[in-house]
Amino acid sequence: MDQNNIEARILEAATQVFLEKGYEGTNMTHIAEAAGIGRPALYYYYRTKDKIFGEIFGNLVKSFVPGVLEIIRKDAPIEQRLELLVDAYFEQLSHNPRLPIFIIREMDRDPQFLVKTAADLHLENYFLSIMEAYEEESKAGHLKAVPPYAIVLNVLGGAITPFMFKPLMETLVDSGDKDTWGGAQTFTTLITLWKPYIVQNLKNLLVP
Numbered sequence: 393m394d395q396n397n398i399e400a401r402i403l404e405a406a407t408q409v410f411l412e413k414g415y416e417g418t419n420m421t422h423i424a425e426a427a428g429i430g431r432p433a434l435y436y437y438y439r440t441k442d443k444i445f446g447e448i449f450g451n452l453v454k455s456f457v458p459g460v461l462e463i464i465r466k467d468a469p470i471e472q473r474l475e476l477l478v479d480a481y482f483e484q485l486s487h488n489p490r491l492p493i494f495i496i497r498e499m500d501r502d503p504q505f506l507v508k509t510a511a512d513l514h515l516e517n518y519f520l521s522i523m524e525a526y527e528e529e530s531k532a533g534h535l536k537a538v539p540p541y542a543i544v545l546n547v548l549g550g551a552i553t554p555f556m557f558k559p560l561m562e563t564l565v566d567s568g569d570k571d572t573w574g575g576a577q578t579f580t581t582l583i584t585l586w587k588p589y590i591v592q593n594l595k596n597l598l599v600p
Contacts, residue, residue, distance in 0.1 A: 398433070402423065402427045402434065402444070403444070404427075405423060405427035405428075406418075406423045406427070406445075410448055410449075411490040411491065411494050414497050414501075423444065449505070452488070453495075453506070453510065454513060459480060461518065461521050461525060463480065464477075464522065464525045464526060464529065465525055470534050470535065471595060474594045475591050477547070477594070478547070478551060478590050478594070482583060486580075486583070492556045523540065534600075535599070536598050536599070538598065543598070550593060561582060
């Protein structure tokens with residue numbers, strides 16, 4: 393197996409371990425076992441846990457900001473772009489349902505690390521580009537002029553909150569009245585039923 397494949401396997405395995413156990417609950421032995429390699433091989437590629445964590449955390453933060461700019465600038469009706477935006481978040485969260493809890497936990501453990509990671513990734517430039525694109529759409533009359541925090545809280549609250557409470561929601565769906573949960577049999581089907589409401593909230597907020 394070539395070096396790139398081994399590194400990719402290490403990062404993939406370490407991502408799942410960190411998402412499950414958090415930074416403090418993870419050690420190099422956990423990562424080596426999950427990757428199916430020995431500790432010496434792991435140390436050959438990554439000397440410290442901090443080195444692996446920094447790379448993974450950066451990748452996860454980037455994945456938490458899906459292609460918003462590309463969606464905003466897409467040549468499509470605004471209603472369709474809002475649907476694509478919500479779909480992008482739900483797709484990312486469906487692949488990594490532990491991601492919201494992980495980020496909140498690590499923010500609580502070391503809030504400055506998230507700030508440093510965002511700076512290292514130059515995320516401020518990306519967000520400025522998003523705001524510029526939004527202002528262009530607003531001036532053109534395609535979107536209402538609303539405070540940015542209202543958009544952020546609507547998207548994050550509607551998309552992320554269900555995944556933060558996923559174990560509870562699964563228990564309620566499994567044991568609750570099916571009429572109460574719209575006939576949902578699983579958390580996945582509940583999210584599918586919930587998604588149109590998030591889109592409608594955004595349309596009410598943003599579409600003139």
